[in-house]
Amino acid sequence: MAEDGGPGLRERKKKQTAIKVWRTAVDLFLEHGYEQVSVAQIAEAAEVSKMTVFNYFKTKEDLLMGPMEEHVEDLAEAIRARPDGSSAVDATRAMVLRKIADRDPSIGLSEQGNELALIQLVQRTPVLARRAMLWSVRGERAAALALTEETGDALLSSVAAAQLSGVVSALMSEHHRRILAGESPAAVAADAGERAERAFALVEKGLSGFAVRA
Template sequence: MREGLRERKKRETRQAIHDAAMELFAERGFAGVSVVEIAERVGVSKMTVFNYFPTKEDIVLGPMEESFGDIASLVRDRRPGESLVAGVRREFLERLARHAPETGLDDSPGFLRQLSLFRQTPSLGARLLMFHVAAEAALTAAIEEERPGDPRAPYAASQLYGLLRTLQTQNTRRIYQGQRAEQAYPDALAAANTGFDLLESGLGDYLAP
């Protein structure tokens, strides 16, 4: 579907707010920048900023949360006959190969700025933790849609999301320590396959027909 002028304008404004905020945060830190300053840098009102991002933390985390996409799609979009582990492994490895931000294997300047902000800003770390809790709950709900009343659903979701978080953490550490994404990719791929192999031993063909 072709993007309309209104939608394109809104997308461009949202991106401009994010970019301006990240530049200011890099200069003076998260706490040292006000929403008013961000608005002035873009040439919009303070209210416009809040229309796109309800909180200052959303300016940093919103795009990241969107890039991860709907976590439930990892369950719902599996191929016919594909188990839960097999489907998520395939999708994660595809994203890892293209260095998607949600895998942690992203060496773009914007992602590196985000990593620095997370390390320097407790409120962002707390918000990120809330995101992980909500994402795991969404994964559980998607499994329960397919298997209503299955007592194993929350445990399967917990193990699977725990692996995704571990892989993301390992990859962000590689990038933060100075490796380029292409350089780190072989080790990241090996780690992912090791993790999914271990998970598959435990969950096996769960959710396969």
């Protein structure tokens, strides 16, 4: 590495700027509403140029949805990385239980505070709600592709991916519902693992023999 930090320092500064812009955008969206905030206002509040904002985020939607969509292929990646002898159900259950243990925001159990407000903002903003739906579809399709590559059966792979994706979505929605109803993330997390086990047990019998890695 060069004495001035070289590419490593530049990359860190770029990441810091991107995070600053994203956090500024989130704060403004939550305070004023998505439609009421312009990219120019975000740039001014973040003390950067409008061009800098677009260097990191291609569209206004990306300012909010981009970081969330980093998890779009989590299910497909868990399926591909599973060990020999385990099924797609095993892989998905292990991924969910790990996220629950880590209080991962992508499973709806973060203690940070603004994730639920963001979810509510997405749900009440049509353009963002449509993108969230497409995000879900993309994740399911990626999982189906991962299974098809392995089994050669596109139909059953699509069926399996839909069921597994559905369980993950249902668990996340349940966590959101309970927290919005007044329960603390810690209280919801306390029995989240047991609920996940029951949810996967419901689909396991039908999928237990499918895509077991030899």
